[in-house]
Amino acid sequence: MCAQCNNKKLHVHADKAASFGQPSVVVENNSPEPCCASSSCQSTQTSSITQESELSPGDDDPASGASKGCSVNKITSAEAAAKLSCCSSGSCDSSATDEPTPDDLAPAPHSTTLSWKVEGMDCPSCANKLERAINGLEGVASAKVMFATEKLVVNCQSAAMSEEIVAKTREAGFILYTTDNTPEDSKRMSLFREILPVLTIAVMMLVSFLLNQQSQAMGLAAFTATTLVGLLPIARKAVRLAKSGTPFSIETLMSVAAIGALYLGETAEAAMVLLLFLIGEQLEGYASAKARSGVKALMALVPEKASRVLPDGRKEQVSASELKPGDIIEVAPGGRLPADVELMDAAASFDESALTGESVPVERLPGEQVMAGALVADKVVRLRIISEQGENAIDRILHLIEDAESRKAPLERFVDRFSRWYTPAMIVLAALVVVIPPMLFGQAWDEWLYKGLTLLLIACPCALVISIPAAITSGLAAATRRGALIKGGAALEQLGKIETVAFDKTGTLTEGKPVMTDIVSWDGDEARLLRQSAAVEMGSAHPLAQAVVNAAQARGLDVEEAQERQALPGRGIQGNCQGDTLMLLAADRLPLGITLTAQQAEQAHELEGQGKTLVVVLRNQQPVGLIAWRDNLREDSAKAVEQLKAMGIHSVMLTGDNPRAAAAIAGEIGIAFEAGLLPEDKVKHVELANQRTNVAMVGDGINDAPAMKTASIGIAMGGGTDVALETADAALTHNRVAELPMMIALSKATLANIKQNVFLSLGLKGVFLITTLLGMTGLWVAVLADSGATALVTLNALRLLKFKLKD
Numbered sequence: 001m002c003a004q005c006n007n008k009k010l011h012v013h014a015d016k017a018a019s020f021g022q023p024s025v026v027v028e029n030n031s032p033e034p035c036c037a038s039s040s041c042q043s044t045q046t047s048s049i050t051q052e053s054e055l056s057p058g059d060d061d062p063a064s065g066a067s068k069g070c071s072v073n074k075i076t077s078a079e080a081a082a083k084l085s086c087c088s089s090g091s092c093d094s095s096a097t098d099e100p101t102p103d104d105l106a107p108a109p110h111s112t113t114l115s116w117k118v119e120g121m122d123c124p125s126c127a128n129k130l131e132r133a134i135n136g137l138e139g140v141a142s143a144k145v146m147f148a149t150e151k152l153v154v155n156c157q158s159a160a161m162s163e164e165i166v167a168k169t170r171e172a173g174f175i176l177y178t179t180d181n182t183p184e185d186s187k188r189m190s191l192f193r194e195i196l197p198v199l200t201i202a203v204m205m206l207v208s209f210l211l212n213q214q215s216q217a218m219g220l221a222a223f224t225a226t227t228l229v230g231l232l233p234i235a236r237k238a239v240r241l242a243k244s245g246t247p248f249s250i251e252t253l254m255s256v257a258a259i260g261a262l263y264l265g266e267t268a269e270a271a272m273v274l275l276l277f278l279i280g281e282q283l284e285g286y287a288s289a290k291a292r293s294g295v296k297a298l299m300a301l302v303p304e305k306a307s308r309v310l311p312d313g314r315k316e317q318v319s320a321s322e323l324k325p326g327d328i329i330e331v332a333p334g335g336r337l338p339a340d341v342e343l344m345d346a347a348a349s350f351d352e353s354a355l356t357g358e359s360v361p362v363e364r365l366p367g368e369q370v371m372a373g374a375l376v377a378d379k380v381v382r383l384r385i386i387s388e389q390g391e392n393a394i395d396r397i398l399h400l401i402e403d404a405e406s407r408k409a410p411l412e413r414f415v416d417r418f419s420r421w422y423t424p425a426m427i428v429l430a431a432l433v434v435v436i437p438p439m440l441f442g443q444a445w446d447e448w449l450y451k452g453l454t455l456l457l458i459a460c461p462c463a464l465v466i467s468i469p470a471a472i473t474s475g476l477a478a479a480t481r482r483g484a485l486i487k488g489g490a491a492l493e494q495l496g497k498i499e500t501v502a503f504d505k506t507g508t509l510t511e512g513k514p515v516m517t518d519i520v521s522w523d524g525d526e527a528r529l530l531r532q533s534a535a536v537e538m539g540s541a542h543p544l545a546q547a548v549v550n551a552a553q554a555r556g557l558d559v560e561e562a563q564e565r566q567a568l569p570g571r572g573i574q575g576n577c578q579g580d581t582l583m584l585l586a587a588d589r590l591p592l593g594i595t596l597t598a599q600q601a602e603q604a605h606e607l608e609g610q611g612k613t614l615v616v617v618l619r620n621q622q623p624v625g626l627i628a629w630r631d632n633l634r635e636d637s638a639k640a641v642e643q644l645k646a647m648g649i650h651s652v653m654l655t656g657d658n659p660r661a662a663a664a665i666a667g668e669i670g671i672a673f674e675a676g677l678l679p680e681d682k683v684k685h686v687e688l689a690n691q692r693t694n695v696a697m698v699g700d701g702i703n704d705a706p707a708m709k710t711a712s713i714g715i716a717m718g719g720g721t722d723v724a725l726e727t728a729d730a731a732l733t734h735n736r737v738a739e740l741p742m743m744i745a746l747s748k749a750t751l752a753n754i755k756q757n758v759f760l761s762l763g764l765k766g767v768f769l770i771t772t773l774l775g776m777t778g779l780w781v782a783v784l785a786d787s788g789a790t791a792l793v794t795l796n797a798l799r800l801l802k803f804k805l806k807d
Contacts, residue, residue, distance in 0.1 A: 115174040133172040133244035198789040223267035230274035260453040263710040301373030306338045327385040340387035353376035437718025457782035467757030470797035475750035483734040491729035496747035503656035504699035510631040518628035536575040536773045594752040636738035638669040643741035682707040742805045757793040764789045
């Protein structure tokens with residue numbers, strides 16, 4: 001799959017030069033072909049998730065007279081599972097660089113971009129080792145390995161470096177393959193090959209044990225042979241890793257310990273150490289693959305084939321990668337959508353549970369958009385493709401997952417830095433343990449050499465390094481299962497420290513779809529008032545106008561568009577209908593000389609007090625009635641605010657609506673509010689609040705993006721604009737505000753889980769360090785301590801996958 005556009009076909013990108021000259025060729029999947037003409041093949045940054053949007057300015061409130069921007073290609077869903085790291089088969093120093101910028105993945109000027117899938121990675125530390133190895137090659141501008149999606153992206157001088165990169169990767173112990181050369185058969189065969197070393201050593205251990213019962217000499221020889229057989233591949237890998245820039249890997253420590261045990265004559269123990277190591281390696285590799293299966297399941301939501309309808313009505317089966325915007329496809333019930341589409345037929349139902357977590361099928365009307373990966377629920381439908389290759393909803397989520405991988409939590413980055421000097425320091429300590437007692441105090445060399453080797457294994461930072469990423473990865477996966485996409489460990493960690501939540505009103509606490517709630521006719525002819533008002537509003541894209549037209553049509557009224565329609569800036573709209581001149585005006589913007597009676601004014605005041613937006617209707621300069629709208633609260637808004645309050649978190653609503661309407665909405669859900677705010681006012685309020693507490697800003701509109709960026713963490717509603725989604729650190733993909741307390745509670749639980757894991761890993765090492773120096777434990781116990789601690793922290797982290805918010 002293309003690193004830049006996720007296109008599964010082999011193709012070539014034309015990459016713009018930095019300043020001048022002809023564009024250089026960017027080869028994808030290591031197989032140049034004539035450049036395709038689709039816009040999906042234009043050069044983009046690999047980590048970019050920016051989508052094209054049609055933006056319209058204005059406040060988020062329909063009452064303000066500014067309509068929302070119509071977002072194109074919205075990210076309205078997420079089902080993502082992330083990586084669960086281990087370090088059994090690789091170095092546990094996890095020396096990843098600190099959080100890279102998006103430019104790290106962008107093609108360098110005049111460079112070739114190559115991408116492969118990577119086989120053989122068991123943990124993020126494997127990805128780090130592969131990155132270091134490839135970055136060390138001359139001619140490589142940058143290399144990035146995405147562990148979750150098993151992808152390697154290399155920016156280098158030319159495509160001629162492909163063979164050198166493949167060879168270097170094989171030398172480091174991994175295998176590269178292109179998407180058209182995925183070794184499915186070999187992967188099915190590889191399971192036996194993977195467990196073969198464990199089976200071999202286990203059988204040899206059993207034979208050695210039986211021989212040792214008959215003869216100690218034979219047993220000694222058998223255990224020695226078993227150790228050498230098990231040590232050979234581990235030692236080879238240790239040498240390869242040392243050459244590629246990872247000298248202090250767990251393989252190095254195991255090799256030193258096994259050789260030392262052979263020197264001391266502890267052959268049985270040396271063989272047992274290797275067997276336990278290999279078993280732990282297999283179990284931890286399986287755990288990582290299991291955690292990564294969520295990403296593979298997400299990629300599998302897009303079918304490989306689609307039924308395309310030709311202009312003459314015939315149908316043909318084509319690869320999903322061949323579809324382009326404007327193509328018509330037909331999908332039968334039970335089939336999944338290969339791209340983002342627009343429904344052409346009558347209303348149909350789609351199961352979007354795999355993407356949104358919403359269990360009930362959603363009914364879509366003709367002209368509405370449906371996301372790639374959705375399941376057709378009830379009938380055969382025809383749909384029009386609207387997304388380019390590599391730009392559908394699934395592809396964008398995969399980009400977010402890859403981007404999130406690089407956003408490490410501060411705690412995780414600290415452990416990375418800590419582990420860089422921890423392992424060398426412990427090797428020095430072990431050397432001192434071996435040398436000082438015999439040289440200064442006349443102790444036996446064999447005894448302290450054995451203790452030093454044991455200390456080496458105990459000191460391995462596997463459990464410590466995995467303790468934080470395992471918890472964070474489980475937390476991220478648990479959030480995505482509930483429809484909450486959190487962009488990385490840093491955002492997850494920050495969520496747990498939130499003390500104040502600032503909500504936008506329209507589209508966040510409310511549904512963002514105003515409906516006409518009241519029509520008051522002062523001349524007794526309500527039908528005439530509604531029909532004429534709808535005639536004046538017909539054709540307008542404003543949500544309030546559309547609500548009036550929809551209400552008239554729902555009552556079966558025959559509406560014809562008014563003549564001489566014109567907007568009255570800042571006041572309302574007017575037009576001629578059936579010989580009458582109608583004006584729909586804000587109650588406080590009536591023409592001079594026209595006033596409402598006391599009773600009429602009281603009715604208007606009462607409706608405004610209910611949080612409704614209203615206009616006065618004038619017919620031939622005479623007030624004849626009122627029309628009121630309301631953007632109703634989401635069903636779960638009150639529950640969300642109540643749960644946040646129970647957690648000790650303060651909530652405030654920031655809105656551009658008028659104070660009376662804002663007060664009515666806020667009163668219904670028991671939340672503080674600030675009304676009449678422009679986008680810059682929201683930013684100022686968030687800045688002031690941030691000086692006192694950690695603030696989360698929740699919004700959905702373009703005007704919310706600055707405030708979301710200013711807050712400690714920004715959270716977007718999944719149905720919001722692309723700008724809000726891309727600015728945010730997290731997103732509620734299914735628009736359920738009630739999941740916000742869950743996100744915060746999950747983050748707090750993750751932070752608690754991290755503390756438990758660190759305590760477990762360091763505590764066990766501390767205990768066995770003391771028992772080793774006292775001569776109470778040996779090599780095999782040291783391996784059990786390391787593998788056991790790693791297993792414990794992994795299992796503890798997996799508890800987060802079943803997290804539930806207590807009511």
